[in-house]
Every structure is written in structure tokens, then in C-alpha cells.
Amino acid sequence: MAGTGAPQSPRLVTPGSGAVPTLLKAALPSIPVVGSLPGVRKGPASSFSGLTFTRPPVTVERAHVEAYAEVCGFPSKDTAPLTYPHMLAFPLHMAIMTEPSFPAPAIGTVHLENAVTGHRPVAVGESLAVTTSVGAPRPHPKGTVYEFVAEARVGEELVWESTSTYLRRGRGDADAPGGxxxxxxxxxxxxxxxxxxxxxxxxxxxxxxxxxxxxxxxxxxxxxxxxxxxxxxxxxxxxxxxxxxxxxxxxxxxxxxxxxxxxxxxxxxxxxxxxxxxxxxxxxxxxxxxxxxxxxxx
CATH class of the missing domain: 3.10.129.10 (Hotdog Thioesterase)
Structure with missing residues (x-):
């Protein structure tokens, strides 16, 4: 998968602030008047070059894997489903989207495509270091897209990665790639x-x-x-x-x-x-x- 080329050193994020504060941060930029306040107002897309967030290593817990497997239709196993590490990357997606420097408000941004690569099965009990990066926006026929690239490693070994493509609808470019x-x-x-x-x-x-x-x-x-x-x-x-x-x-x-x-x-x-x-x-x-x-x- 192609990386985003985000220039910053990874910023450490510790998820756990809860659903309501995260939703509030996601919604504020879309509220008239409030969305223009300092600390809430989104920066311009033209000057956004990228962000990279990482989180402390997290253990793949059996109880969480089994809860995820049950709601998604996977069997119970000693390895995590292929799509499971997205659960560990998603808090970083939200942390980036709710940054004032990230140009697009989280509410109203559409998840358009996803690519998931498993280099080997991830075992329950393994500890994953997860990093997510997003680069500069690129044009799309229906607006602007942002590619969030997540990587999960066990030590130095890359075991899983994904690219999540999000669309912000607006003035598009008919000549841009469509996906x-x-x-x-x-x-x-x-x-x-x-x-x-x-x-x-x-x-x-x-x-x-x-x-x-x-x-x-x-x-x-x-x-x-x-x-x-x-x-x-x-x-x-x-x-x-x-x-x-x-x-x-x-x-x-x-x-x-x-x-x-x-x-x-x-x-x-x-x-x-x-x-x-x-x-x-x-x-x-x-x-x-x-x-x-x-x-x-x-």
C-alpha cells in the first residue's frame, strides 16, 4: 500500500476519553458560529500536509476479540479476525479527524473505500503498536478524499495494515481517479x-x-x-x-x-x-x- 508521506513525527495518543467527548469534538466544527471559533475552526485544505498519530502498544484481548467476532459473524478462534485491528486504529482516525488542523469535519465525511492487508494472523494475547497517518488531500470526481494509512506491528514486524479512504463531498474534479x-x-x-x-x-x-x-x-x-x-x-x-x-x-x-x-x-x-x-x-x-x-x- 502506498503511504501518505505525512511529514510529522508520530504524535502519541492515549485513547479512552469516551464516546460523548469524541462525538462532541467531531460535531462542533459543523455547528454554525461555534465552528468558526478558535480551537474549533478547521484549517484550510490547501495548507494541510498531513498528520501521524500513534498509541501505546495494546494487547489483543480475548474478550474484546470474541465480542467483535460475535457481532460480525466470525468464529471464535485463538487469532483475531482479519478486520479486527481496525478496532485499534479507529481511535487514531478519530483523533486525527477532530484535530483543528485536519481540514474536514468528521461529521458528514463519508467512508468510501477500504483496503486491509494481513501479513500473518494476529494471535490473541499479542501486543500491537498501531500508527495511523494521513497525507495531503487529493481530488476526486465528487469532492476531496483523504487516505488514512494504519499499520500494526509486533515489535519491528509489520503484521497488518490498512488504507481507509474518506470522501468530503464538494466541488469535484472530473479528471481525478474515481476509485x-x-x-x-x-x-x-x-x-x-x-x-x-x-x-x-x-x-x-x-x-x-x-x-x-x-x-x-x-x-x-x-x-x-x-x-x-x-x-x-x-x-x-x-x-x-x-x-x-x-x-x-x-x-x-x-x-x-x-x-x-x-x-x-x-x-x-x-x-x-x-x-x-x-x-x-x-x-x-x-x-x-x-x-x-x-x-x-x-
Whole structure:
């Protein structure tokens, strides 16, 4: 994966301030008048060159892994699911997004794509040092995108990495790259019925308490007809469905298309490729895609 080239030395962050203070910091820049105050006002995108945050090494705890596995559909094992280290990187994502120097407010920024690479399985009980970097924004046909690159190491060994691409809608560049392209994957008849509290259950294990995922009234306040599933839950659920066919060293790329309304239903599709597996989650009635992606053996 390509790095961001963020110039700063890593800034140490200790997560643990809680959901409400984090949400408040995320929301303030979007509030009229308040968003223009010193310490809240976002800096200009033109002068932003990047940030790098790191956290103290954290042990992969069995109880947390099992709670995550249960809500995402993974089996209970002595190794963490491929997507699990994102739980340890996400607090750094939020710490960067709530920095005044980061140009885009966290609320309203859309998770567009994700690439996850596992270089080897991460065992329960291992201690991971996690760093997240973001570089300068780049143009997109629908606005501006920011790529958050996370790395997890055991000692000096790089065991896991990811690139999370976030879109800030606005004036786009029609000539800019539009993102990933994936093989077409037809539904295979596997339908998952998703409960209305799925977003709250995933928030409890992930720390992602974005209001669009929690309740109908909090989602409606931000422009959705009702709450929607987390993108990283939908990716994790797809990975869980194909996990027994993935090698120990693997990359998974995915694009998030239409939101999954909760409660609701999605239909899975998978297709074997020469070097991996293509997958998709679609609306069972309309066929509209929610998530599309593929794995690639390393």
C-alpha cells in the first residue's frame, strides 16, 4: 500500500476519553458560529500536509476479540479476525479527524473505500503498536478524499495494515481517479436479515458511535431515513463469510456504495477468481450494491 508521506513525527495518543467527548469534538466544527471559533475552526485544505498519530502498544484481548467476532459473524478462534485491528486504529482516525488542523469535519465525511492487508494472523494475547497517518488531500470526481494509512506491528514486524479512504463531498474534479473497480458478483441466495440495533451493537465493540448508525431520530437529523449499518461492519461480515477460504497472507479491498438501512436485509454474492474471491452485498429487492470487493492472495 502506498503511504501518505505525512511529514510529522508520530504524535502519541492515549485513547479512552469516551464516546460523548469524541462525538462532541467531531460535531462542533459543523455547528454554525461555534465552528468558526478558535480551537474549533478547521484549517484550510490547501495548507494541510498531513498528520501521524500513534498509541501505546495494546494487547489483543480475548474478550474484546470474541465480542467483535460475535457481532460480525466470525468464529471464535485463538487469532483475531482479519478486520479486527481496525478496532485499534479507529481511535487514531478519530483523533486525527477532530484535530483543528485536519481540514474536514468528521461529521458528514463519508467512508468510501477500504483496503486491509494481513501479513500473518494476529494471535490473541499479542501486543500491537498501531500508527495511523494521513497525507495531503487529493481530488476526486465528487469532492476531496483523504487516505488514512494504519499499520500494526509486533515489535519491528509489520503484521497488518490498512488504507481507509474518506470522501468530503464538494466541488469535484472530473479528471481525478474515481476509485476501485471490482469484478461483477451476482447474489447467491444467502440473505442476512439485520436487526435495528445492529449499529448500536457494533458501536459498543468498535467505539464508532456516529449518530447515523444508532437510532432513527439521530440518523434523520443527519439526512438518513433511519439508522444505517457501519461500513466496516459490512466489510467484516463479508470477510467472515469467506474467511475459511482465505490464506494467512491476504489483502482485501472494498468499496462502500449505497447505505444499508436498519432494520433491513442484504444478499451475499461470492465468486472465485484466479488469485482470490470477489464478493458483494446487495439489496435483495432492487439488486442495488451496498458493498463490493475482492480478496487477493499475497
Amino acid at each position: 476501485y473497480s471490482f469484478p461483477h458478483t451476482s447474489p447467491n441466495g444467502t440473505v442476512w436479515r439485520l436487526p435495528g440495533d445492529l449499529g448500536r451493537r457494533y458501536a459498543a465493540v468498535s467505539g464508532d458511535h456516529n449518530p447515523i448508525h444508532l437510532y432513527p431520530w439521530t440518523a434523520k437529523a443527519l439526512g438518513f431515513p433511519r439508522q444505517i449499518a457501519h461500513g466496516m461492519w459490512s466489510l467484516a461480515r463479508c470477510v467472515a463469510a469467506i474467511e475459511n477460504r482465505l490464506p494467512d497472507a491476504v489483502r482485501v479491498d472494498a468499496a462502500f456504495k449505497k447505505p444499508i438501512l436498519l432494520p433491513g436485509s442484504v444478499e451475499l454474492g461470492t465468486r472465485v477468481l484466479d488469485d482470490g474471491i470477489a464478493f458483494a452485498l446487495t439489496n435483495p429487492r432492487s439488486g442495488a450494491p451496498h458493498v463490493v470487493g475482492r480478496s487477493t492472495a499475497l
